[in-house]
Amino acid sequence: MFDFGNLVLNENMKIYRRARVWIMWGLMVLAVAAVSGIAYSSSANPPSMWQMVAIEMIVMMPLVSIFAVIVAADIVAGEFTAGTIKLLLIRPWSRSKILLSKYAATLLFGFFSMALLYAALLLVNIIFFGYEKGIKAAEVFGAADPAMSAWSYFNQSFFMQFISLIVTVTLAFMISSVFRSGALAIGLSLFVVLMGKTLGQLFGLIDRKWVDYVLFQHLDLTRYIGMGSSGANGGMTLGFSLAVLAGYYVIFMALSWFVFTRRDVAA
Amino acid sequence: METSAIVQFRNVTKKIGGKTIIDGLTLDLPRGEVFGFLGPNGSGKTTTIRMMVGLMRMTEGEIRIGGASIATDYEKAIRHVGAIVEKPEMYKYLTGYQNLLHFARMIPGVGRNRIDEVIRLAGLDKRIHDKVKTYSLGMRQRLGVAQALLHKPSLLILDEPTNGLDPAGIRELRDYLRKLAEEEGITVFVSSHLLSEMELMCDQVAIIQAGKLIDIRSLRSGDGSQEAVPVPVQFELDRPDEALAVIRRSIRPAGDDGGREIRASVREGLLVIDALREDIAELNALLVKEGIRVYGIRSKAKSLEDQFLEVTGGESVV
Numbered sequence: 001m002f003d004f005g006n007l008v009l010n011e012n013m014k015i016y017r018r019a020r021v022w023i024m025w026g027l028m029v030l031a032v033a034a035v036s037g038i039a040y041s042s043s044a045n046p047p048s049m050w051q052m053v054a055i056e057m058i059v060m061m062p063l064v065s066i067f068a069v070i071v072a073a074d075i076v077a078g079e080f081t082a083g084t085i086k087l088l089l090i091r092p093w094s095r096s097k098i099l100l101s102k103y104a105a106t107l108l109f110g111f112f113s114m115a116l117l118y119a120a121l122l123l124v125n126i127i128f129f130g131y132e133k134g135i136k137a138a139e140v141f142g143a144a145d146p147a148m149s150a151w152s153y154f155n156q157s158f159f160m161q162f163i164s165l166i167v168t169v170t171l172a173f174m175i176s177s178v179f180r181s182g183a184l185a186i187g188l189s190l191f192v193v194l195m196g197k198t199l200g201q202l203f204g205l206i207d208r209k210w211v212d213y214v215l216f217q218h219l220d221l222t223r224y225i226g227m228g229s230s231g232a233n234g235g236m237t238l239g240f241s242l243a244v245l246a247g248y249y250v251i252f253m254a255l256s257w258f259v260f261t262r263r264d265v266a267a
Numbered sequence: 268m269e270t271s272a273i274v275q276f277r278n279v280t281k282k283i284g285g286k287t288i289i290d291g292l293t294l295d296l297p298r299g300e301v302f303g304f305l306g307p308n309g310s311g312k313t314t315t316i317r318m319m320v321g322l323m324r325m326t327e328g329e330i331r332i333g334g335a336s337i338a339t340d341y342e343k344a345i346r347h348v349g350a351i352v353e354k355p356e357m358y359k360y361l362t363g364y365q366n367l368l369h370f371a372r373m374i375p376g377v378g379r380n381r382i383d384e385v386i387r388l389a390g391l392d393k394r395i396h397d398k399v400k401t402y403s404l405g406m407r408q409r410l411g412v413a414q415a416l417l418h419k420p421s422l423l424i425l426d427e428p429t430n431g432l433d434p435a436g437i438r439e440l441r442d443y444l445r446k447l448a449e450e451e452g453i454t455v456f457v458s459s460h461l462l463s464e465m466e467l468m469c470d471q472v473a474i475i476q477a478g479k480l481i482d483i484r485s486l487r488s489g490d491g492s493q494e495a496v497p498v499p500v501q502f503e504l505d506r507p508d509e510a511l512a513v514i515r516r517s518i519r520p521a522g523d524d525g526g527r528e529i530r531a532s533v534r535e536g537l538l539v540i541d542a543l544r545e546d547i548a549e550l551n552a553l554l555v556k557e558g559i560r561v562y563g564i565r566s567k568a569k570s571l572e573d574q575f576l577e578v579t580g581g582e583s584v585v
Binding site: 003006007009010013014017018082083084086087089090091092093094264265266 | 317320321322323324341342343345346348350351352353354356357358359360361365368369370372373374375414
C-alpha cells in the first residue's frame with residue numbers, strides 16, 4: 001500500500017508542533033546546565049566531570065521517563081478526549097496501522113529525549129570541567145568491576161535505561177489505549193514511574209516465588225552493569241530480568257492492540 | 268457490483284448491552300442527492316453514521332459503500348467517504364493548513380494543489396495559517412467540510428452540520444451542500460433533528476424513530492409523486508360564504524363523467540378548498556368574474572413538520 005511513513009510524519013507533527021515538548025526538553029537541558037554551573041562556581045574545589053555526569057544522570061533519567069510517559073499516555077487518549085480520533089480513523093488505513101504509527105512516534109520521542117540527555121550531560125560537563133580520561137566506573141558510578149571505564153559504564157547505562165524506558169512507555173501507551181482518557185492515562189502512568197522503585201522494594205520484602213515476576217523488580221537494569229565476574233545480583237540475572245520484561249511487553253502490546261482495534265468509538 | 272445506490276444498508280442492527288439501538292435498517296442512498304436523515308434526539312442517527320464510517324461495529328447486517336462492505340473491505344469502502352461525525356473537532360494546536368496537510372497525507376494522490384483548492388472552496392484563504400483554536404465555530408465547520416472533501420469523495424456524511432451555526436452560516440452551508448450535489452454529483456448524507464432545515468436542503472428524507480426506519484419522503488417537487496394529490500388551499504376573500512356558493516354552483520359535483528368531488532368549506536373566515544395546482548388559477552378567475560374580491564391565496568401543503576409529526580405520532584419528537 002502507500003506510504004506508512006506519512007502516518008508517522010503526522011504523529012510527529014502532532015508531537016513536535018506543540019510547545020510542551022520544547023518546554024520539557026528546554027527544562028531538561030537547562031537543569032543539567034544549571035546544576036553543573038552551580039557546582040562549578042560555588043564549590044571551592046569543583047567536582048570532576050564524571051562525578052557530575054553520574055549525579056545528573058541519576059537525577060535526570062526519571063525526568064526523561066516522565067516526559068516520555070506523558071507523551072505516550074496522551075498520544076492515543078488525547079485524541080479521544082479531543083474527539084479528533086473520529087476524523088483520524090475514517091481514512092483508508094486500518095486501525096492497527098494507525099496505532100502502530102502512534103507507537104513508532106512514541107518510541108522515537110523516547111529515543112530523541114534519551115539522545116538529548118546523553119548529549120547534554122556530556123557536552124555541558126565537558127564545557128564546565130573538561131574531559132577526563134581514564135576514570136574508572138568504580139570511582140564515580142560505584143560499579144563493582146574495577147576494570148570498567150566510566151565511559152563504558154555510561155554508555156551501557158544509557159542502553160539499559162532505554163530498554164526500561166521502552167517497557168515503561170509501552171505500559172503508558174497501553175493505559176492510553178485502554179482507558180481513552182488523557183488525564184487518567186497520564187496520572188496512572190506517572191504513578192507507575194514514580195512509585196516503581198518503592199513498590200519494587202516493597203515487593204522485595206515478600207518472600208514468595210511470584211515476587212520475582214513482578215514488573216517493578218526488573219525495571220532497573222543498571223544494577224547488572226559492571227558486576228564483574230559475580231554474575232548474579234540478588235539471585236537474578238540480566239537474562240531473567242529481560243525475559244520478564246519481554247513477557248510484560250508482549251502483554252502490554254497485545255492489550256493495546258486488542259482494545260484499540262476492536263472497541264467502538266463512542267462519545 | 269456497480270449499482271445506482273452509493274450506500275446500501277441491509278438489515279443493519281446494533282445492540283448495546285441487550286438494548287437495541289438500531290433495528291433492522293434497510294435503506295439505499297441514490298447518487299447525487301442530498302439525503303436527509305431525520306429523527307428525534309436519541310433515535311439512533313449518530314449511531315447509524317458511526318457504523319457507516321466504521322467507528323462502530325454492527326451487531327447484524329451489512330453496509331456497503333460504493334459496493335465495498337464497510338465491515339470486511341473497510342479501506343476500500345471508506346475511500347468513497349468524506350465525513351464530519353458530530354462536531355468538527357480538529358487539532359486545535361495546529362493551524363488550519365497543518366490540519367489539512369495531516370489528513371491529505373493519509374490519502375494517496377492528494378497533493379498541495381488539492382489542499383489549496385479546498386481552502387479556496389471553503390473560503391478560508393485568509394486564516395488558514397492561524398491556529399485552529401482561534402477559529403470561530405463557523406470556520407471550524409468550514410475547515411471540517413474542507414478536510415472531508417480533500418480526496419474528492421463520492422459520499423459526504425455530515426452529522427448535525429447546522430448545530431451551533433448562526434442563520435447566515437446555516438444558509439451558506441445549505442447552499443454549498445446543494446451545489447456539491449448538483450454540480451459535482453456528490454451524494455450528501457445529512458442527519459438532523461431540525462425539520463425545517465431538512466426541508467430546505469434535501470431531495471429525500473428518511474425518518475427514523477427509536478432505531479427504526481419509519482418513512483422515506485421525497486421533498487423535491489417535479490418528481491410527480493406529490494403533484495397529483497390535491498392540497499388544501501386557503502382563499503382570503505371579502506365574502507367567503509357567497510364564494511362557496513358560487514363554487515358549488517359552477518363546478519359539477521363528482522359524477523359519472525369523471526368529475527371530482529369538491530371539498531370546500533369556510534373556516535375562520537377563509538375559504539378552504541382541496542385543489543390541484545392548475546385548479547387554483549381557474550378558481551381565482553371564477554371568483555374574480557363573480558365580483559368577489561380575492562385578497563390572498565395560500566397553499567397549505569403539509570410541511571415536513573406535519574408529516575414528521577404524523578408519522579412519528581407526535582410522540583417524543585424534537
